[in-house]
Amino acid sequence: MTDVNNTPDSGQDPSRRDFIHIAAVGATAVGGAFVIWPFIDQMNPAADTLAEASTEVNLADIDEGVTVTVMFRSKPHFVRRRTQAEIDEARGVDVSSLPDRDARNVNIEAGAPATDENRSALTAMVDDGVEVDDALRAAFLVSGANCTHLGCVPTGEAGAYDGWFCPCHGSHYDTSARIRRGPAPENLPIPPMTFISATTVRLG
Ligand code: FES
Secondary structure, eight states: OOOOOOOOSSSSOHHHHHHHHHHHHTOEEOOHHHHHOSSOOTTSOOHHHHHTSOEEEEGGGSOTTEEEEEEETTEEEEEEEOOHHHHHHHHTSOGGGSSOOBOOBTTSOTTOBOOHHHHSGGGSEEOTTOOOOHHHHHHEEEEEOSOTTTOOOOEEEETTTEEEEETTTTEEEETTOOEEESSOOSOOOBOOEEESSSSEEEEO
């Protein structure tokens, strides 16, 4: 796990705060394959790749208005529990006005429109027998954390649209992590997600 996000809003050192949250959340890189099978077939992916094949995040440990950053497949990802105001703001956007109208979400049909519903954890799969509160799913936005311009990690709760701001070349993302202004060509991508319990989501 690596702490790479900044969510300045409380006067706390954001790096320290996020580290604490990540530790509490206990995002877990699942490396069972490496532990169980000491002899890895040379045709299989390297052990370090297997070790990050999936990442589990306990959403119950993330307070409203807080973003944590977890590593998934060697890349940082934002996990944010949005406020109702942020959700309303994202849902109020006319998709036809967006620079990138594609949801960029592998959990749903390719090319689906970039509505907030299509970007949120409402689109995550749910394991059999698991029940997840829709309000919880709607509140969570999970996305890649590398700017789609040249890969910098944007700053949270910043920019002209109250989402993320990439200071490298001035890209503004909204509260649904959709690009709204600047050189970044695409929305931040939504990773594969599955709820494996009422409050635990697995990336991968
Ligand atoms: S890397 Fe983000 S704007 Fe260039």
